[in-house]
Amino acid sequence: MIQKRLSIALAGNPNSGKTTIFNNITGTRQKVGNWPGVTVEKKEGNINKSGYDLKIIDLPGTYSLTPFSIEEIVARNFILDERPDVVIDIIDASNLERSLYLATQLREIDCKVLFALNMADVARTRGIKIDDKKLSELLAVPVVFTIGNKNKGINTLLKQAIELAESDYVIPEKRKVKYSKDIEDSISKIEHFIGNHAADSIPYNIRWTAIKLLEDDKIVKERVLEKTGKIGEDILREIHNQRNFLVDRFDDDPEIIMTDERYGFIAGIIMEVLTTSTKQRVDISRNVDLVLTNRFIGFPIFIFFIWAMFQLTFSLGAYPMDWISSGINLFSTLLAHVLPDNIFKDFLINGVIAGVGSVMIFLPNILILFFCIALFEDTGYMSRAAFLMDKIMHLIGLHGKSFIPMLMGFGCNVPAIMASRTLESEKDRTLTILITPFMSCSARLPVYIILAGAFFGAKAGTVIFGIYLLGIILSIITGRLFRSTLLRGDDAPFVMELPPYRIPMIKSLLIHMWDRSKLFLKKMGGYILAGSVVVWTLTAFPHNISYSKNYDLEIEQVKTYFQTEIEAAQESDKALLAQKLDVAVAELLTEKKAEKAEKSFMGRIGKVVAPIFSPIGIDWRGSVALLTGFVAKEIVVSTMGILYAADERENSEALKNALLSSGMTPIAALAMMVFVLLYMPCIATLAAIRRETASLKWMIFSISYSTLLAWGMAFLVYQGGTMIGV
């Protein structure tokens, strides 16, 4: 039997518990993607319920259906164009009046609506009682009480939704908002006008279209013009007249008057259905905010949280990192023993496993970091952080909200750039996207650890901290520069709600963490695998190299020489000689490998680009490592491993020694770290920039700006440092 498909959309205010209900319904069967054409996250989930195949769509949280932001446009367009079978409006019962504003707007569109009075428990503790029967009657809408975080009422909700979808229910006209006479007159005049001239070409409910046109809704206006062609102009002229008439009459914009009247309508409903007992409860959230947004102690507390997050990420993450690292080593040793010596084995161990392994190692860090970020978000602290950072962000000419993506940038730039989509202003978004790559992501950390560890010893921690700080300072300078030149922005009116503090649900924390990590793994995994294969190929070929000396012969000679020595020597010296033999052979092998690397394609490329990097103190091997870092910044380490002819496996001690003996100076190492911090974002980040700005231009700009800045800064560090003789 083929199951019947129904689509159910979840709408509601931000923080109304929409996502919790969505997570409860769909669990892990979620699909996260983008809405077509825009970069707003689209979440879908499929479930089976009483013989129906339900497709649940989580619409972006919105306050109204007036298109202020992309989220609101997306939500509205979905309901209008995709026509879901049922729209469930999740209403925050403790915030009924405002929630009903969206509800009345949903009511005006021709769609089947079902109300979920969510957070009924919170409402009750606040002494709010809602008469659901009366509400249902007044608006002619089925109403279900739910408690999202306790998973109560969800079953009934779905059952009711299915019932509603299957019924041939028509919205009674009189249950909609009725405006004052003048406005109703204008609406019906426009309705008639449209009805007479273009009834067939208007894709939506005519009354709704008339209302939106009267409200000067840009998108509906465009749509009408597009659909009706020539007559559209006449319609708009009629609208213009009606608007002028109403402005003349009310001395204010019609949309404001209509909003007021909608609230009037809502006030009537509230009076009927809502009873508040007089007991005034202490608002815990408000008291917490008095502390956490306090002008003196708010900021230090915030810094502490951030510090704790990084501490947790790196110190707690170090343990599983070790396990994974040894696991990978074990695996590749095992493979080395099992597989016969051939090029395929080399490819598998040195190409694929080394490359992908280097990313897998960071999985624990990424998971912990994203868990912390999900914790910040789900408790409601994130928006407070945005508020606290506002003063500092204003140095760059951005609102505090831009801080959220930047903070995430310390984990990985890819989800960070995606997080910038919460910003409303296009210019703010672009600017945030351009400066986020200067937040040193966790992929760059291994490079610092190796270089600082090798050259700065005990001071390594301080040096790495300095590098992070440099990234932040340069992002501020860059922000200011762009703000006053390329992205001169008007200060858009800013209002953001601070959601009440909530105890996070472990389930939703894990879902959020996993969503982001999955994205990271998928993107990075793909690019890194491809990148590793390219790096390996370039270093492994050409296969037949004419060496400057015959290593095999020399090794043989050394062996025979020591063999005879050992035979001639006394019993006590034999062990020592055997050791000497091993060292001599290893030296020759290393030399051979170094020459092989130098003569490989990679080496040749390195020699070509070396002149560019020599002014900043980086030799050809470093140059190649940096080039390969374009694929993913971690690869810098593994490429250095290959080129500096360190041990086969990524043994960081060996690489450090190899670096120390390669003639690199501490100041050159510092210059290289600065370069790694700043130069062009990795390929996954670039793809994200391209997608989120919807422009190739900004991506190319980002590449050129950051690389030039990196070179310039590294040049200053290296030349300056050399001059003062550090």
Add this chain to the structure above:
Amino acid sequence: MKRVHSQEKEQFKTLFKQENIDAFEDRFKILDVFLQTERHLTISELIQLLDESGYTFTPDFVRDTLKLMCRFGFASKNRFYNGEVRYEHRHLGQHHDHMICTKCKHIYEFEDEQIENMQVQIAATYNFHMLQHKMEIYGICSKCLKDHIQLMPLIHAKQGERLEIKEFTGGASARMRLLSMGLRVGDKIDIITNLNKGQMVVAVGYNRYVLGRGLAQKILVETVRS
């Protein structure tokens, strides 16, 4: 006043009859309603007044009649500061000037003999033959001024203060935004944080909002006296 109006009606009758103007009876009804009000009316307002008195005319007819009345000196057309055309009836031989409040849009009439005389004198000194004159003073009326003093932009509020939102200034879209997020005129708000720099945090009931300084500048509030 009544006496003046009946005098005008008589003149209207004679003049319009002489000119052979059509639909005399209907136009006379319009004049009648028009003369009964002392307000400055827009055409649509006049149509509504006529409606209330039980007469229904097309806007074109009303506009046409008003034009005629202007031509014969029964009404005069004024275009006040927001560009709307408003009509007032003229008491023949009488004249008054206007003060227009730019805030509440109320129009105050006044008469001052001195000004009238001075205008005649000034015109005479320049050897200017005065046919008509118009005098309009724009400003804030005493009522609005009194109200306004107590209002302050939210941005100047101190931490811990309790205030009531009285008015939004600024563009429609910013106002709509605040409305749809649940900030409305008449709401009581508490100031949670205001650092006199950067954004501020306010609470309305159980909701808290972060407001940018630009927006806070556009919200006018009044102290709630407890």
